[in-house]
Amino acid sequence: MRYGMAIDLKRCVGCYGCQLSCKAEKGSPPGVFFARVIKREMGTFPNTQVIFLPLLCFHCAAAPCVEVCPTGASQYREGGVVAIDYDACVGCRACMQACPYGARYFNRDNRAYFADQCLTPYEMVRYSEQHQGVVMKCDFCMDRVNAGKDPACVANCPAKARTFGDLEDPASEVSRLIRERGGAPLEPELGTQPSVYYLPI
């Protein structure tokens, strides 16, 4: 079993639904994005092409963040999920330096979204789940997955651009899509062996 995701760039419309539904799922503080979207343009007018590129932790099989972590907080879990033991993380941020994809964020102190105010009732509830002074990142929504649901960004994507499943099961939808559509990870030459694949436009 190896959990993985296929993101269909043909379906994605760059609506930021993944970035914000992740925020809503995780209640993450300002500046922390387990999922995000970048826009890239290619070519010159009028032969312009715009790419919406959704990003998240790629849950690499050879994860530089796990290798570099001095405390063992960054670790491989069941299904190849790269997760952080927040109790063990000392916030040294070496993993942020090591991750070539910028998928990790340091949460210094659970800041309020309304900078001049105290925490909202929502933040008071959700931040009680958050560790401070640690590095945070996507965990493929393992709580949801263990409860039989898709990760939040997959379940919510208005374009149905995301498919989650077992990369080692050739019959899974995610495996079929990667195979049939010629899906590929980002920058495979880095040798990190990501679990997130992009299906071409």
Add this chain to the structure above:
Amino acid sequence: MSTAADRWIPSTCSICYGMCSIVGHVQNGVLVKIEGNPESAVGRGRLCGKGVSGIMTLYDPHRVNVPLRRTNPVKGIDADPGWKEISWEEALDEIVERLHKVRQDDPRKLFIQRTTTNTSIRAPFAVFAAAFGTPNSWAAGGGLHCGNGPHLVGGIFHASWSLVPDFEHCRYAIYFGASKGHGAGHVACTNIQDAADARARGMRLVVVDPMCNFASAKATEWVPIRPGTDAALALAMVNIIINELGVWDSDYLAQCTNAPYLIGPDGLYLRDSTTQAPLVWDEQRQGALPYDDPGVGALALEGEYNVGGLRCRPAFALLREHVRQFTPKWAAQITTIPEAAIRRLAHEFAAEAMIGSTIVLEGKRLPYRPVAAIFFRGVGGHKNSVYNCFAVELLNQVVGAADVVGGALGFNPVCYGHPETGKPWYEPRPGPDGLMVTGIWPAPHLPYPIPDPKSPETMGFTDLFPLAMFSPFMASRDQEEVWNHFDLPYRPEIMINCGANSLMSVGNSDTVAETLKRIPFIVAFELHLTEFSAFADIILPDTSYLESFDSRPNMPFIFNHPAGTGMWSWPIKQPIVEPTGQRRLAAEVLLEIADRLGIREEVNACYNTYFKLQSDWRLALNTRYTYQEICDRELKCNFGPERGLDWFREHGVITWPKRVEEVYWRPFVKVRVPIYWEFLAHLNKIAKPIAQSHGLNWDDAYYEPLPRWLPCPSHEISHSDYDLYGFYYRDTLHTNSFTMENPWLDEAARMDPFSYTIAINGATGRAKGLREGQAVWLESVTGRRVRGRIHLTETVHPECVGVGGCAGHWAATLPVARGKGVFFNQLLEIDWDHASPVNLNMDTCVKLRIVP
């Protein structure tokens, strides 16, 4: 598992007018998550970035929590109102006293303004306005920038507010200034899914747009165009299709449009001397017959005939002749689109239409025209919006691709109701001259039949311009001057505003500020103190959509219910959390005000009409109802006594399957639509002398029966310093000016290269010596200026700058929004010269220069 302390509550998003169905997760009274409601067709369980972010609007510590009264009588953009907290009792006492005086004097002195964002307030405010007796109400801004063109033409041709390609079957769609299925707007979330399915299936999408951002980024082909010239492209395409390629759907045109109606030398229908019905030429009988004669046979679309000594030709023959002047070469000069590309697009559209083909769905053989020409805000936001939209629509009409399988579909013009009750039930019907009347419509008057223009008695002059739904005169520079010329017998004395920030949403704030200062008393239901609030006398703390009731968030279905096959869904909106502070639901407050004013009977009667309440469910005129009780009655009236508000609060939504004859209704409903707008001559004949005798410049060119391209003010500015066309577009991350204060959305928008910047073509910008990130002024010919930062990009037409959304707030009470993005509307003139003389649409495109 749902417990009292941990519940999922079904309701409706209102962070935009798409109104998708949601469920809210509440733990110990705190909303901790919003998700889409998978039980509903409206969103199908998936939400956009805005929808999941509503929590941050709900819990914004800067929300208004108590009624406020201004203490500083001086009103102005920079004037501090000196807010003082008052009680609801004090607030309502003063409001009712003033309203009472005005109503006794002249009820038309009440001016009602609302936002377009939250459609739940449409019914309560429409009912209150009607009961009070004022015709003066509008949706500030949004409606004026888009509504008058696309919705009018959508209504006349599709009996619907808007249209989409039949995503399920369309093979070739061409969008003109539209983003259906790629972000914002009516039915945003469901359309995103359906458009992605269509893309995966292989539907080709051509997007004609000055900017390659949302739909254009996902298109098979982006066709950059000079803003406001879409009619030129569309007319050249129609010309090529019907004159060069000789392609048209004669069965559709003869049976479903007024193409066969005979037009006399005066440009008007030839009419039957007895019934006054327009005549058609029957090719079998070789004679003229009324169009509705039961014996009428093959109708001529071409040729020239002599009827009663008058030479006449079918409307379609006139269309063919009319469009010959619109050559690809001519269109290329106007649009900047190469002639060869125009020819190719026309050829592709005509070929892909597969005229004559049919398809069997659910055992019924139906016309199959898998092409669609879709127009929306980009085409509509201009002085020439009517012809722009009309011209694009003609592409659908000539090939018969309207409301048939694969074609351009109106959003749900036909509904035969829930199988158990047959409600809601509506369908288009033939009106005067056999032309289509919509079965349902959200605005005060129908697109057709069109009432005769008359000397204006409304603030906006929509009685003189009956094609207009919204009017710039509600907040224009020349408002007082125009009212004087026309001897408008009253002036607005009280404004009730709900949620609209008209200081930013209409046009330049200086002009709007002057109009607001002249209104002696302004009451505003607000979530926040906005730039508009600074002109209010009393602020009433409104409930947000997550604290509100609405029995009909997606009614009428022609507004924001998904088109195409699938399910009907009628959801409700209910409070996911109880309102905190002293916030109250505006609809409930209006009921109390009405009661205190002594207009309970009028209000109840208007609710009976507006909600079509029947038999046991009609409101007794002299009984005081709560808004929840009225909602309950509407639901029971439509879905039976066992399905009232309580049932809906538990279940959230009722769904039932759509029928094929609802979705692809065209072959089943005998109505015609006008490819020849004969009625404009009649309107012109009446409106022109009234307008001219009161000093309005007039232009007959806007009242011709067949569309042409007319230049907007921005096209006619020859001053070489002002060398760029500026426009704004709807950002996927924001709804109007409202969401700028939401910190999740603001944070995402700050990460986006476009949301808060001025996008300019790289080559154009570099030639001007502009650098990425440079702060500049955009300056209009009239000297209006806004500040913003440059983003050099290959995604914009070289003659243009594109600005996202309605940003650039300056109110200290909106600290998240303040200073973010570009206030493009500040460049817009609001006056007769920048309004369409046929539908009053405002011109939202500005010729400007960049000043470092």
